[in-house]
Amino acid sequence: MTLLFLDTNTLWHRRIAEALAARVATAAVVPEAGLVPSVPRFSEAGPLTTFAIRLPRGWASGTADIGQRLLARLVRRLAASLGERPVLVFSSPAYRPLARFLGEHFPVVTYTADDYRAYRGWRAVAEAEAELARRAVLNVYVSEALRQRAIAEHGIDPARTLVSPNATEPRFATRPGGRPAELADRKRPVVGILGGLSERLDLDLVARVAALDRVGTLLVAGPVSAGAARRAPWLDSPKVVVTGPLPHDEMHRYAHAVDAGLIPYAPTALNHAASPMRLYDHLATGAPVFATNACDQINRLAAPGLTVLPPHHLVEAIDSALAAPARHERRADTLMWSARAVPLAGAIEAAA
Secondary structure (H helix, E strand, O other): OEEEEOOOOOOHHHHHHHHHOOOEEEEEEEEEEOOOOOEEEEEEEEEEEEEEEEOOOOOOOOOOOOHHHHHHHHHHHHHHHHOOOOOOEEHHHHHHHHHHHHHHOOEEEEEOOOOHHHHOOOOOOHHHHHHHHHHEEEEEEEEEHHHHHOOOOOHHOOOHHEOOOOOOOOOOOOOOOOOOOOHHOOOOOOOEEEEOOOOEOOOHHHHHHHHHOOOOOEEEEEOOHHHHHHHOHHOOOOEEEEEEOOOHHHHHHHHHOEEEEEOEEEOOHHOOOOOOHHHHHHHOOOOOOEEOOOOOOHHHHHHHHEEEEOOOHHHHEEEEEEOOOOOOOHHHHHHEEHHHHHHHHHHHHHOO
């Protein structure tokens, strides 16, 4: 079996493709928007083979015919070079035109890692999702909330579905030497939010946590959106450290530097259906994690050190826990992308 993953333009898609490539032959197509189409550029990163191709702007929009016709040619050429029909793994409903151009010749798996309908500019996403889901031999969702909605709305067979949550990397389970410079002289305990601040978060809750006497430092490891900045005057507090944008390759250093992780999701549809990488990043470090009950996957997860409560109770729980902060036992190996790839590869092989 060979997988052709379209595409790995996001970190979470790249990580699961890399994990699959460690178990089965996997190649990834990485479309890039440009003025002039290009021939594919071949590269290898570990076991994952990547083909980057420049397509006309709008290749993932409602006017994608030209770009996705070029993608269809590339898929056929790659299949011919492999000497077999690869299983196509579509990571977005934007690939509906490509599926139509290729017809029924290739088995299709959908891999849904986001609630695309929650974003602006995705017109008719529900129809595209439904068409690809009915065409697929297997539909993979990163959360049970996304899976249940697809079953209810698209009428697909539950037996052709699988939940494969997002995950973390081994560096989050191995403590690095030293602390980040921004925290070198900061008072502990440190409560940390990985990924930055945006309107997806309960900013009033974060303000209440920052105001706790037992909190030495509140770390925001990432950028602050303009909308969040307008609603968060407490960001100017001397207790608060905001790093600004960080490469994900550095995020583990900040995750290990916190004494408690905070996932303060606000109650939105997008958060309800999410599979937060930051959850698994925090859990792998062994630090206690405090989360609101706005995310279905977090609510369902029974993990050592994870406390999930409504916002008005969460502040009290954090205050009590910080009186004697402690790391917890964890099975970090079960939180890794490599662990997700085992049942996922088996399910794809059985379905295809």
